[in-house]
Amino acid sequence: MTRIDAKFAELNAAGKKAFVTYVMAGDPDYDTSLEVVKGLPGAGVDIIELGLPFTDPMADGPTIQLAGQRALDGGMTLERTLQLAADFRKTDDTTPIVLMGYYNPIYNRGVDTFLADAKAAGIDGLIVVDLPPEEDEELCIPAQKAGLNFIRLATPTTDDARLPKVLQNTSGFVYYVSITGITGAAEAEAGDVGPEVARIKAATDLPIIVGFGINTPEKAEKIASVADGAVVGSAIVSQIASGKSTEEVLAFVKSLADGAHRG
Amino acid sequence: MADDLFNSFMNGPDEQGRFGIFGGRFVSETLMPLILSLEEEYNRAKDDPSFWAEMRDLWTHYVGRPSPLYHAERLSAELGGAKIYMKRDELNHTGAHKVNNVLGQILLARRMGKTRIIAETGAGQHGVATATVCAKFGLKCVVYMGAHDVKRQAPNVFRMRLLGAEVIPVTSGRGTLKDAMNDALRDWVTNVRDTFYCIGTAAGPHPYPAMVRDFQSVIGKEVRWQLAEQEGEGRLPDTVIAAIGGGSNAIGLFHPFLDDPSVKIIGVEAGGKGVDDRIQHCASLTGGRPGVLHGNRTYLLQDEDGQIQEGYSISAGLDYPGIGPEHSWLHDTGRAEYVSITDKEALEAFQVSCRTEGIIPALEPSHALAHVMKIAPDLPSDHIIVMNMCGRGDKDVYTVAKHLGFDMSDTEEGRTFEE
Numbered sequence: 001m002t003r004i005d006a007k008f009a010e011l012n013a014a015g016k017k018a019f020v021t022y023v024m025a026g027d028p029d030y031d032t033s034l035e036v037v038k039g040l041p042g043a044g045v046d047i048i049e050l051g052l053p054f055t056d057p058m059a060d061g062p063t064i065q066l067a068g069q070r071a072l073d074g075g076m077t078l079e080r081t082l083q084l085a086a087d088f089r090k091t092d093d094t095t096p097i098v099l100m101g102y103y104n105p106i107y108n109r110g111v112d113t114f115l116a117d118a119k120a121a122g123i124d125g126l127i128v129v130d131l132p133p134e135e136d137e138e139l140c141i142p143a144q145k146a147g148l149n150f151i152r153l154a155t156p157t158t159d160d161a162r163l164p165k166v167l168q169n170t171s172g173f174v175y176y177v178s179i180t181g182i183t184g185a186a187e188a189e190a191g192d193v194g195p196e197v198a199r200i201k202a203a204t205d206l207p208i209i210v211g212f213g214i215n216t217p218e219k220a221e222k223i224a225s226v227a228d229g230a231v232v233g234s235a236i237v238s239q240i241a242s243g244k245s246t247e248e249v250l251a252f253v254k255s256l257a258d259g260a261h262r263g
Numbered sequence: 264m265a266d267d268l269f270n271s272f273m274n275g276p277d278e279q280g281r282f283g284i285f286g287g288r289f290v291s292e293t294l295m296p297l298i299l300s301l302e303e304e305y306n307r308a309k310d311d312p313s314f315w316a317e318m319r320d321l322w323t324h325y326v327g328r329p330s331p332l333y334h335a336e337r338l339s340a341e342l343g344g345a346k347i348y349m350k351r352d353e354l355n356h357t358g359a360h361k362v363n364n365v366l367g368q369i370l371l372a373r374r375m376g377k378t379r380i381i382a383e384t385g386a387g388q389h390g391v392a393t394a395t396v397c398a399k400f401g402l403k404c405v406v407y408m409g410a411h412d413v414k415r416q417a418p419n420v421f422r423m424r425l426l427g428a429e430v431i432p433v434t435s436g437r438g439t440l441k442d443a444m445n446d447a448l449r450d451w452v453t454n455v456r457d458t459f460y461c462i463g464t465a466a467g468p469h470p471y472p473a474m475v476r477d478f479q480s481v482i483g484k485e486v487r488w489q490l491a492e493q494e495g496e497g498r499l500p501d502t503v504i505a506a507i508g509g510g511s512n513a514i515g516l517f518h519p520f521l522d523d524p525s526v527k528i529i530g531v532e533a534g535g536k537g538v539d540d541r542i543q544h545c546a547s548l549t550g551g552r553p554g555v556l557h558g559n560r561t562y563l564l565q566d567e568d569g570q571i572q573e574g575y576s577i578s579a580g581l582d583y584p585g586i587g588p589e590h591s592w593l594h595d596t597g598r599a600e601y602v603s604i605t606d607k608e609a610l611e612a613f614q615v616s617c618r619t620e621g622i623i624p625a626l627e628p629s630h631a632l633a634h635v636m637k638i639a640p641d642l643p644s645d646h647i648i649v650m651n652m653c654g655r656g657d658k659d660v661y662t663v664a665k666h667l668g669f670d671m672s673d674t675e676e677g678r679t680f681e682e
Contacts, residue, residue, distance in 0.1 A: 053570075054569075054570065055436065055571045056445050056556060058445045058557070059291045065435055078568055104554045104569045104571070107554060107569065131289065132288060135287060155292045157455055162295075162296060177292070180293055181449075181453040
C-alpha cells in the first residue's frame, strides 16, 4: 500500500473528499517553494502534486509555463526537484507526493535510475502528461514494478471504447481532466463533470479526482461534490507569481481546501 | 544492406509508429484519440486510388509538378568533378517543397470533415503553403509563429494575411519555432472537435512522420524516372543530398532510394557558427542525443537535465532543436550519413548558385549545395549527385544582404524589414 492508497482509505473512513494541489518545484526559488510545500498539509491539502519543470510544457497554460521558466532560471533540475521532495519528507512522512511533469527529463536521466531516486526521495506516484497508455512500456510498467503509483489522465475525448485501455495500468487514482484544453484556461462546470465522473466510476474502483479549470473555493466544493476530490494548480501558482507571502498563499490554499472538504 | 523484403529500410514505421527506438506517440491523453483517428483516416486514404488521383491532379495543375530535374552544367564544370543535378522544388507554387505535404494533409482534413486548420511555422514557408491551400479550399487557417520570427520574416507574415490566415505571434518560451509548435499543440488540445493540425515537417507523433514522408516522397519518385529519362534506363544517382531542419524535403528525396545500396545518402544539418559546446547550431544528429519532444523520440539539442535548448542557424527554416525520427533511425543504422555546414559555407554556396546557374536558392538548400561543393571536386565525372533545391531565395535576400554588408535600408522593401 502506497501513501496514496493509505490517504484515500483514511479519507473514505472520514467520509471526506480529497483536496489536491499542484505547485511547481523551485518556483520562484528552492527555499520559498520548499516552505510553501511544507505548509500545504497544515492548510488542509491531502495530496501534493509537485511540478517538475520542463522547457516545453505542451499541456500547460501560461501560468504554469511561466512558473516552470522561473524555476529553471533559478537553476531547478530533476535532481533538485527530488531533493525538494526528500527535504519535505524529513518533516512529513504521510502526505503523498505525486511528481507531475513531462517525460524528457526522466528519460534523459534513465528510467531505472530515476525510479530508484524518486522512491528514495519519498515520491509516491507519477503523472507524466506525454505518456499515453500506448507508451506504457516506457515508464508506467517499470514504475508500478518499482512500487510507485502511475496516475493516468482521463479526458473528455477518452470515449467508452478507449476507457478500459486508459484504466488498465492506472493505480492510486484517476485524474479526470475536466475540459479539453490546457491548465488554467477554461472553467470546469460541475454539471458537465458529474456525468463524466460517473461514467469512469462505472469502469473502475479507483478514486476519481478532477482537475483543470478549478480556481475558487466554491468551484472546488462543487467539483468535489460530484467526484472523489478536486485539484487546484494554476490559481495557487498565480498567487506565488504575484509575489504573495507564503502565509498569504497558504491562507488561500486553506480556503480552497475548506471548499473541497465541504464537497 | 537491404537485400530482401524483410530487411528493407522502407517498411518503417512499425505499428507503434516506431523507426527502431525512434518515433512513437508521446502526446497527452486528450490528443491520443485524435491521432488514432487521423491514422485510421490516413490508412484508408493511402489505399484509396481516388485520394491519390486528386493529389496528382492538384500537384500537376496547382503546384506545377513534376518539378524539373536540372543538370547544373556550369556549376559541375566549375567544381571540376561529379555531374550535378538539382531537383527544382523551388519552382513549386509557393516557392518550396512544403506545399507537397500541405495538399495531402488538407485533403485528409476535408475527408475528416474538419473545418479549421492550424499550423506552426518558422521562416513562414509552411505557414504560407498552409494559408495558400486553405484559401483554395475555403478553410479557416490559424498559423502560430514565434514572435521573434514574425519580426524577422515580415514579408511572409503579410503573405499569410493576404491569403486570409490569422497569424498568431507566439511569445511563450523564447518565441521560436519549437514554441510555435507547443502553442499549436495547445490550440489542438483545446479545439479537438473541428480542428486539424497540419504539421510542416516529418516529425511529431505517429502517423505524422510517415504521412509527411509519403507526401514528400513524390520528390524522390520523380527523380528516379527523370534521371532514367536523361541518363538512360536504370541509371540511379550515386549520391543524393538534401538539407535538414525537421527533415521533410530530405526524407522525400531519400525514401525512394533507401533500398538501393549503390545510392549514397547524405543529410546536411545547419552547423550555424560551428558544432561545439556553445550550441550555436541546429545539428541535432551531430550535436544532440535522443530524447522526447513534440510527440516523438528523436535526437534533440538538450542540456544535462533534459531541458530543450534553442538552436541557432542563419536559416530560420532549419532553426529547430529536433529532427524527424526516421532520420534519427537512418543515422543510427548507418544507412544515411549526416554532416553539418556552417552559416559561412552556406552563404558562399548561395552566391555560387546565383553566379553559375542563375538560381537564387533559399538558405536551406544552400546548406546542401555547400556540401556538394565540398565533395564534388574529388569525384569522377560519371558520378551523379542529385541535390534537392527545395526552396527559392526571395525570402532570404535581406538576410544575405545584411551578412554581405549590402545596405538595403533605403529601399522600399528594406524599410519593411526589421532585424
